[in-house]
Amino acid sequence: MQPPRKALAFLRWFCREDYLEEIEGDLVELFENRHTNLSPSQANRKFTWDVIRSFRLRNIKKIDLSHLVHPIMFQHYVKLGGRQLLRNKAFSGINIFGLSMGIACCLTLLIFVGYESSFDNFHPYAERSYRVVQHTQYPDQTLYWNTTAYPLAEALREDIPELDLVTQAAGPFQRFFTLEKEGMDDYKFESKYVLFVDRFYSEAFDLTWIAGDRKSAFQHPNSIVLTESIAQKCFGQQVPSQSILGKTIMLAGKDPMQVTGIIKDVPGNSNLRYEMLVPYEFFKQNNPYPASNWSGNYQGTTFVVVSDQHRPEEIESSISVWKKKYLTKEDDSRISYKLQPLAEIHTESLYGSSPGSYTMPGNMLQTAKYVGIFILLIAIGNFVNLVTAKSVIRAKEVGIRKTIGSTGFDLFKQFALENSLLVAISVLLALAFSVFLIGEANSAFSIINLQLTFHWTDVGTIAFLGGITSLLGTAYPAIVLSSFKPLQIIKNDLPTSGTRGFSVRKAVTVFQFAIVQLFIIATIIAAVQMDWFRHKSLGFTTDAVVMLPVPQSDKIETFKNLLTNNPEINDVAIGSGPPMAVNGFQLGTRFRTSDMPDTDGFEAEMKIGDRNYLDFYGLELISGRNFTGNKMEFDEFIVNERLLKSLGWTPEDAVGRKLTINEGEATVIGVVKDFHNNSLQHDISPCIILNWSYFQDQAFVKISNINPQVLESLEQSWKTSFTKSVYKYEFVDDSIAREYFVETLSFKGFTLFSIIAVIIGSLGLIGLMTFITTQRTKEVGIRKVLGATVAELVLFFSKEFTVLIGIAFLLALPFAYFLMQYWLEDFAYRIEMSWWMFLVGGILTLIIAGLSSGIQATKAALANPIKSIKTE
Template identity: 30%
Template sequence: MIRNYFKIAWRSLKKQPFFTFLNIFGLAIGMAGSLLICLYIYDELNHDNMFVDADRIYRINTDIKFGGEVSENSEVSAPLAKTVVKDIPQIEMATRFRNNYSLLIRKTGTDTNIKEEESTFVDESFLDMFGLDLIVGDPKTALKEPNTLILTKTAAEKHFSVNNALGQTLLLDNDVTYVVTGVINDLPKNSLLRNHSVFMSMASYADSFVNNWGNNNYHTFIKILPSAKAEDIQEPLQAILKNYILPFVQALIPGITEENFLASGNYYNFSIINIKDIHLHSNRFPELSPNGSIQNVYILSFIALFLIILASVNFMNLSTAQSLKRAKEVGIRKTLGSSKIELISQFLAESGLITFVSLIIAIIIAAAMMPLFNDLSGKAIIIPYTNPIFWSVLLLCTIVLGLFSGMYPAFFMSRFIPVEVLKGGGERSAGGRNIRSLLVVFQFAISVFLIVGTLVVFQQLDYIQSKDLGYTKDRVLVINDVSVLENQSQRESFKEQVQQLASVKSTSLSSFFPTPSNRNGSSFFAEGAMEQDKAIQMQNWRVDYDYVPTIDLEIIAGRDFDRQFRTDSLSTIINESAVRVLGVTPEEALGKRVTNDLGEENPTFYTVIGVVKNFHYESLRENIGALGMMIGDYSNALAVKINAGNYASTISSIESIWKTIVPGQIFDYYFIEEQFNATYKAEQRLGKIFITFTLLSILIACLGLFGLAAFNAEKRTKEIGIRKVLGANVSQITYKLSIDFLKLVGIAILVSLPLAWYAMSKWLEDFEYRIEMEWGVFALATFLAVTVSILTVSFQGIKAAIVNPIKSLRTE
């Protein structure tokens, strides 16, 4: 019987190839798009699952309000790790990371450095905490001694074979020699350590032993006991503030107590987050690796659901529309004794056959599009062909989809009344027009929603690109790793030689730039106002005398640094946000003195000599905080402002100077504009994904509309012929055939626009600086939806209208 169902289903599908193609192609496109998105979401949801006991590993965060600034930090102070293990019995162990970012490495006895983009100091408990095995080396002692490190396999193979790695010596940043004590496998691409390749022993980092509760520079992870719960940790963790941090701060700021600290509106709160939640639920500074966003996962989940529902709705619409052609077949079957269950089974067999054929085509499409999708999403996803769970889930979803898509048409057609359909009253018996109209409204409502989403995302990206950032991001080249030059004198010499190039406007040595780079926040106090409620939490950037003109900052009060003034070595230039915290005007701020030497008998004061206009040194998701710039020789990069012209020639000239001074060393550079754009890579990817799947949704909706329009024109063939005989022209007939569909599209637009406005308003809330959604966005979305629907429907209308009326009137 089942074989007979599928045989009849195959014959039925062959009889109407056009509508069969529309059904299969529409379903395949929707399934392929949903499959790609689901693989992406699966990858996002399974970050850091690979670590042993991941359910018990948590990172400690801090939320601090002090000195007029609110900060959500992913790092804590150095002594916290040892303290929580000692004071909180539910914590089994702790380990710390002290990010060192990029590192130049060369094997001793060689001349050429190799750059590793991410390195970090780690405690000796690191391997045990995360359950990582060494390919070579002893995990118990690998990170115990100072000046030892472990490498990932890829990093190690750049210098020597893995089997010969143990005991090899490496020179780091042309300064310190380390011994290789272990090699681990490359960390998975969906782990928070995916970009790290060098792990140096924390015993090598002197600051990690200092009992300083005031600096938060350490990512600290804890593993709780199997019997403990996360909420058990919160209260004893908060006690750290009273028992350790406040006594430390009281030695620096006499008179501060827990009561007046909280009464002034300040706070210092600890929290913990499971390691598996960090990727999607943490947006703190700084993160060990760039994180995703649960919001984007929700958005993509809805898009995947929309695509599959759109494709399913197409099937329902076209199947019910085609039911009139099969009304007599149903009537005869019922007359000959077929039960309702048998008819439903027959039609479900047809939908199942279409769905499984669509699945095969969908997998082929997804496999073909996977490289493009990976490039779009920044992932390295593969279809897990050998995973039985994947195939089981895929087949189960296909069966569910087949039932969902075919259930309504099956029940709809099984309700035909034999007497009616055999008399030719199939149209009266069929009904279902309201349902089909509702499904068309649903399809286009989704499409319009996605069109609005795409337009808003791209408008926000355009706003980011065109906003006045307060500095010049174009034509500024940054040369990295200037620290390989032996001393400040040699760095100045390199700077001067670059400055002499005709195509170079100005140069500046620093490690601090508006795009992602070093950051250093400190608590400052104005002279004579050392109370805790007068603190100014401020970025402390070390720059040189040419920084302001090179980055093109605007001075709104006072002056720039000047070599002619020896006292400028103890001067500072602050931004407008710092002035606001001081509670004065920019002019009044000039001459004020500030210090960050808390508790010192003779603190060093910096005199404010200038105020710069606020500039966005963080992303546009953040407010602009207080910032002060001081003259200093801590510089790892050279910023070069280039005149308009041949950039390639200028870069080549700078590289020649570099190779003359430090032959064999890497010449690494980037443009500030490139770094700025990279900051919003997630939004750019979301925009591209939006537009891709919006086009897919429109395509699927149009396939359904196209099929319904074709069916409608075919059903009204005689009517069209009569109208032509009575004098109607092509445009009148096209209008008559199209107007009903356009009404449905209009209803879809009215339904979807408020929903789209609400959803995208929520998305924009993630940005402190954002666009205001204007009526033009919704007008453009409406125009696009109406235009696409008119083109789709009119094609069938014109095709039907130009047929010879004689042929139309002969049609049965």
Template identity: 50%
Template sequence: MTLKPLTLAWRNLMRHKSFTFINLLGLSIGITCCLAITIFIRYETSFDTYHQKASRTYRVVENFKSAEQVEHWNTTAYPLAEALRNDFKEIPLVTQAAGPLHRLFKIEDEDGNVARYEDHALMVDPFYLQVFDFTWLAGNPETALTQPNSVVLTESIALKYFGTAMHEKQSVLGKHILLENKDELTVTGLIADAPHNTGLPYSVLIPYEFFKKNNPYFANNWSGNYQGTTFVTLEKGQSVQDLEQRIATWKKKYLKPEDDRRITYALQPITEAHNDVVYGAGPGSYTMPLKFIYAATGIAFFVLLIACVNFINLSTAQAANRAKEVGIRKVMGSSRFGLVAQFLRENFLLLAFTLVVSLAFTQMALGYINQTLAIIDLHLAMDTQTVLTALVIGAVVMALACFYPALVMSSYKPIEALKSKFSGGAEQGITFRRALIVFQFAIVQIFIIGTIVVAAQMKYFKTKDLGFTTESVVITYLHNREHDETLRDQWLANSAIADVSFASSSPLRSYHARYGTSFRLPHQLEEEGQEAEMKGADVRYLSFYNLTLLAGRNFTTVEDSLKEFIVNEKLIAGLHWTPDQAIGQHLTINEGEGTIVGVVKDFHNESLQDDITPCLLINWKPFLGVANIKIAKNQNMEATLAFIEKTWKARSPDGIYYYDFLDKTLARKYSLQHMVFQGFTAFALLAISIGCLGLYGLLSFMALRKTKEVGIRKVLGASVAQIVGLFSKEFITLLLVAFVIAAPLAAYFMNEWLHDFAYRISLSWWMFALGIGLTVIIMLLTIAYKSIKSALANPVEALRNE
């Protein structure tokens, strides 16, 4: 008895297969998009929220006031943590971390050597384990990091090095692992792999005391930030503002007077760090700005909304086909409530299938997103909450999209329905459907225009002259520094290698070799110094990267101490010098004093998202740890890379060879923008697809209303083109109305997005013209498919049916 209404609903759905399929596909696309974005938003706003003390834990951040601006740092001086711990007894926990750092680990056993570089070696003090939560598989968390030469491994890292010995977790304890080929560490603990949504990733934990012992300058320097992060955990209800005010007056106890005037500290909740653009995410992580989260939320809402609009259009258009059915049911005694219930059962059954399909689509979409955005190590996955979210979305869709069509279809009067006079008295409904089409067209055009703008900006990133060579440049780290020149000569002996330069990095700022300093004139106070980037460079660096020398000379040798500088235009502009005036001038930096011997034309040492910063090159040998290798044109890249690796390993047999292409490094700088571009493209395609389905729905309704008119026009000699024009005229008008709405909205949103880039394109009329042009083409193709079919129908049949 209870299955009979559902059986009837199923039969009705199967009777109108094309209508059912289109509705199923449209809703599935909309719900899939909404689910995928919801999972993305939940993931990107969940960083570090899983810690039990997360709501009471804060990251100490630093504001540094230079001569020209205030700089914001998410790292702090290493001595800060211990000083806070000693002087602020009311703070329950203070902890710190150094890194994550890029380090070489190796074991030696009867099966040979296993050696790898790990990017996430984190140096932490014992309090770190009390502030943040770890899942311990073996070892004692209270004692694991008390000895300087101990190490705690994550499960995946232990599996890399100890393999089959991992069948029992405890068996890894007491084993030894070699750090940087010199320090033997004893495994004292085994923990589960770090969650992907952590702002300070780790694969290996090493005691901070080990770092302090091996890096005394960094560990005791109050003036510099060297990738160290300080955290405090407060009591419930403890005032953050009061503590910040006390720290503001307390810091002069440790800082030099000039640093005390320039440096202030603030406390930032760790749950906000990942989405904060002022201080940025922690070292080794990436920042997901809140405005992207808000934009994604808006996109999810609008895509779901146009899917519902599409459903309403299709359902109300389909109502015309079912008018006689409604009339017969009413004559047979069916009440309006009973008809609404029947139509709702059909929609509920359709929606149930839609949710199942949407979950399957979502699983596939997440796999594609994770693979596409592997550059930021994204890990999106479905869980129980995803299913609950799908049910909530289903309920919303039922409320938004199902009740109105059911009410429309149940509202026909029996006599008019049996006479097929379903078009009469429906002008308000037609106006409503036109408004929905305008809404769909507007959203589609915003997405299309947005995609065009983002694509143009990405093309600008790829094609703008950066002021240096980027093609066919391979970068690798030097392990055995004693044989640098010999290694260079061996590489250059191969005709496939055009040039080799030793430096600290390429002209583009590198994460692994980023050196900052402060420069000033010798007579100026330290607090008058200005921030600059410092790069190590040898005598071949300028010619290797085609940097233009404006005045002075190149380096003539590599020095064992700091003596000479080559600076960029940006640096001397801050000192109000011309290139010729700068030559011979003395500068004082944090590392010492030297003479300017050359000035180079500005090059983009930052990505195009940021402005060029003051930069100085030094020929100081300790800073030349990176080999820049240029591959000659028309060479076998695979064979050349193999030769480079073989030669490197012959000189550094105990090292781990690693290389990267400069153009790939550059591409990673724009990973977030690339994600925005792919997102816009995907959502534009989705909006277009759903919009076309909605347009098809209204065309179906119009074709039924105009059946008699089309038949008469054909009898009177109207051509197929004229019939197509009959259908197109109204939609061209609706499209123009939608464009008037969409253009200013798209201009506003895209100007806001472009505003974040120091180097950006300008919005141009052709972007909007192309946007509406593409929309017109898509619309005409959709109209042509349906209207030509109506135009080719036999007019006699049309008039007979009327």
């Protein structure tokens, strides 16, 4: 009885020659002994298992790889590859450019995704750190807050021992500072990122101290810790950090703050934005009401670090029972606290962005990653198409080399090395493209402090991408080239469209253009949505409206009088903000009628505006009247239509009725037509406009001409009125446009990568048409001799790609529809996708493909038919 042949052959293949005779003899002897006691199948299985067990490092033959590519032959192949590259400069340039752009785009997107996914992961307790968020349940809705009541942190610290650390922050807030300098006027500056933190903050989060002591920096309420950039801005770059300690900076012109520390700037990939850190005790002393109020959220954030022995679910369960100790019965029934992992703060849009920061939805990051992979696959497909198209031209070379003795493997090695040379050059060029793209992205999105950087670790990523590209992009073309038979070449009988190789090429082209059409359709739909955003009526006017801060309420009339005397100023209004909430600022309240219980009511936005506010913005009054004068205490409301729907009132019925809000009771004197008080991603919400002396923080100025002279005169009037503050302004239109940052980023991404996909895909189509026209050179000549015109020949060739584009369109259609339907779901106000958007995408792709392939088809059609017929 013989042992299994395959197992025996495997043993003889891997086993060392000096061990083989002994090992094989022992295994065969064991097999024969077992065969007398076991069934043949059992003996065979045990013999196979013995062979597998013998596959050990000491028994394996030494592998000699020198025969694969000898150094001399390697140099020879490199020379041949270099000559091919220089001989076909246009072909090589197109191939290298397309592949390098694909790799660069993929790498840049992966760097972007990695950066946005890395927010706050550098903190010492990042894996155990959580932000406390609040769910507030009302009869009509659930509100999700990323801020919590200020007393929460201290209560958690005292009562929940399962928490290793509890810290809190207030802000960041915008504050005005002055700094005395010898022999000079006081230096004035303003910071939007002043964060008030307790003494545990520096323990929970990573602060890199340049000067000062972490343990003592926040002990005194009037201390202040500066970031490195702010310290240099205030005291100069040449001043040593240690010498800045003890210096005094005046907060709001009245509170002396002593510098107790200098720390490194907060990294760009952090949701915890600050330029200055001030002890929370200072905030608590100056804001006693919000600091002790359990019912309101006033831009305070609580963070906890959970001990290793406990799960966050256990902490949430404990808090749900514990909170009734501090909350009123009504608040306890509707408020619940949850722990949100620090790593999810940046990518979870449910709770909105952190104060002073922004969110980047996780689904958008996933989409960006897939886009990068698809772009790379298009580039690889393009590379394969171009190289295999060129392979037909080198068929005669293959035939001659095979005739004189080259094996298929020798040819495979040569062509694989030649193609790898193209990949290597593409990778080096992709590095340069990546650095450029990263710089452009940082500049384009400086508004969010984007800080993408190219690290040496990314070299490993690009090397990996290059290796994958080399593997996928060189193996198939090398196999095609090395598989040509000499007899086929002599007879000019190379594989045609009916072969498997050409089917693979067609499949690659269909895949490329399916992705191209997906990008083009997505860009068209995103463009229509963004255009609809730009042109949709908001229910108020914003043309040439400049928004300025009002730091001193007692100087408002002085400022308005100066503006009234300026002929270039058309109108002025004062309020808490423009009709649409911008820059993350929105005042909230709850409203109810006097006969409703205190626990009932509805959420509303509270907006402050003077008697000119409605006319200034063109808000349409559909019932009642406007404010008649400015008052210290409010006693009148103007409401929008959406608020009336909550109460079941008509505009006529509402006028004269009483409403109660958190801040007090007043009479409804007017109803305005609904306007978009939220950005267009969100629905219109109930809104109450008050003419009140509080929160009149913004001045709105309508100018006749936007030019430097008018803006300069506006600045002069402001500085004359508010002498102790820093001047700044912005156009309301620009503030509204920033509300669509993420959507604009998506649209720009769709557009940019559509262009890149079209370019790379078109290059791939040129490669396919090169292959087709080369294959049918003699056929073209015969057709021309028989009377075919150039137009007929171009049309004949166009059928080759028209069918492929049609198939690609059908494949792309459902994916594009579901992708964009998913994207549009985030908007409360959105367009309806129409058939023409998809059809235009298909037609555009067809036109682009026609232009790309028409060059090659026309070139073949214009060739001399006699030369074409003589082609071998």
